[in-house]
Amino acid sequence: MNSSILKIAAASLIVAASHCHAEGAISFSRDITIDRSPATVWKYVGDFNAVDLWHPAVRNSTLKGNSTKPGAIRTLKLADGSELVEKLLAYNAAKGSYTYTTLKSPFPIKNYVSTISVSPTADGKTLMTWSATFDAVGVDEDIATEWVGVAFDGGLGKVSANFEKPQ
Amino acid sequence: MKTLALKVTVASLLLATGSCFAAGALSVSREVTVDNSQATVWKLVGNFNALDVWHPAVIKSELKGSATKVGARRLLTLGDGATILESLLTYNAAKTTYSYSIVKSPLPIANYKATITLTPVDETHTLMQWSSTFDANGVSDEQASTIIGGIYDAGMAKVVANFKKQ
Numbered sequence: 001m002n003s004s005i006l007k008i009a010a011a012s013l014i015v016a017a018s019h020c021h022a023e024g025a026i027s028f029s030r031d032i033t034i035d036r037s038p039a040t041v042w043k044y045v046g047d048f049n050a051v052d053l054w055h056p057a058v059r060n061s062t063l064k065g066n067s068t069k070p071g072a073i074r075t076l077k078l079a080d081g082s083e084l085v086e087k088l089l090a091y092n093a094a095k096g097s098y099t100y101t102t103l104k105s106p107f108p109i110k111n112y113v114s115t116i117s118v119s120p121t122a123d124g125k126t127l128m129t130w131s132a133t134f135d136a137v138g139v140d141e142d143i144a145t146e147w148v149g150v151a152f153d154g155g156l157g158k159v160s161a162n163f164e165k166p167q
Numbered sequence: 168m169k170t171l172a173l174k175v176t177v178a179s180l181l182l183a184t185g186s187c188f189a190a191g192a193l194s195v196s197r198e199v200t201v202d203n204s205q206a207t208v209w210k211l212v213g214n215f216n217a218l219d220v221w222h223p224a225v226i227k228s229e230l231k232g233s234a235t236k237v238g239a240r241r242l243l244t245l246g247d248g249a250t251i252l253e254s255l256l257t258y259n260a261a262k263t264t265y266s267y268s269i270v271k272s273p274l275p276i277a278n279y280k281a282t283i284t285l286t287p288v289d290e291t292h293t294l295m296q297w298s299s300t301f302d303a304n305g306v307s308d309e310q311a312s313t314i315i316g317g318i319y320d321a322g323m324a325k326v327v328a329n330f331k332k333q
Contacts, residue, residue, distance in 0.1 A: 043217045050210045060207055
């Protein structure tokens with residue numbers, strides 16, 4: 001039994017060591033179906049340095065590094081003048097997905113790691129998913145989650161609206 | 168006088184060989200002010216293969232070649248299923264401008280050559296210009312110009328809306 005516990009403990013350590021970032025206790029995800037192909041939607045949302053195109057709260061995004069290479073850093077200037085600094089952790093154009101972490105943020109969260117992905121639906125549309133894990137800082141978890149939810153909804157709503165067929 | 172006439176003729180010939188495309192007799196130009204920086208607006212309109220993101224009539228854009236290299240071709244699929252094939256003639260990211268021609272389209276025009284250019288107004292406003300020269304083909308000059316102008320108006324209105332402050 002001792003041996004078995006030791007093995008589990010060792011396995012846990014290996015799993016923990018394989019993560020580059022502390023994983024937040026809160027997990028949150030939103031998705032939306034967009035009436036367009038993933039290839040086209042990816043042109044809008046797949047550029048790590050172009051969230052200033054598709055998120056209504058982001059006025060400008062400036063990049064250090066290569067926007068398709070892990071380690072790239074984007075500085076987002078928000079409409080209210082505040083700034084977010086985020087780092088690209090993984091980028092896969094073929095799969096339509098990228099993952100990033102927040103280095104500096106005005107929001108009451110930390111250990112934020114987030115993934116944006118687009119994938120095809122059975123009827124040729126696109127499922128866009130935005131998910132994150134994070135911890136609350138100085139606020140209730142519900143409040144922190146609310147912040148993230150509002151941010152996700154704002155971006156996903158604009159992307160969806162952009163590809164609505166004109167009336 | 169004969170010498171002068173000859174010189175003018177030679178000059179005309181030189182001009183003609185200097186341009187790769189016959190210049191159309193008609194010209195249409197539109198411009199709008201967009202409520203964001205030149206760098207940000209260029210991310211949207213500066214990609215030769217992303218008209219399917221910012222023009223409401225274009226459902227799909229597929230590229231052959233590099234989107235920043237002369238000779239690249241984009242195949243646009245419209246909402247009604249029609250397709251337009253266009254070729255990149257010049258691309259200058261530093262000057263935020265590119266020009267292209269239509270290779271094949273159902274539009275009643277010929278010799279179409281167009282340019283899209285962004286110019287900063289100030290740090291947070293950008294002038295977007297879309298202009299072209301072409302000839303009418305099977306319709307009146309006025310009808311052809313109305314069709315092209317309508318295409319520009321629709322695209323530019325969407326770009327303006329994309330960056331409109333909430």
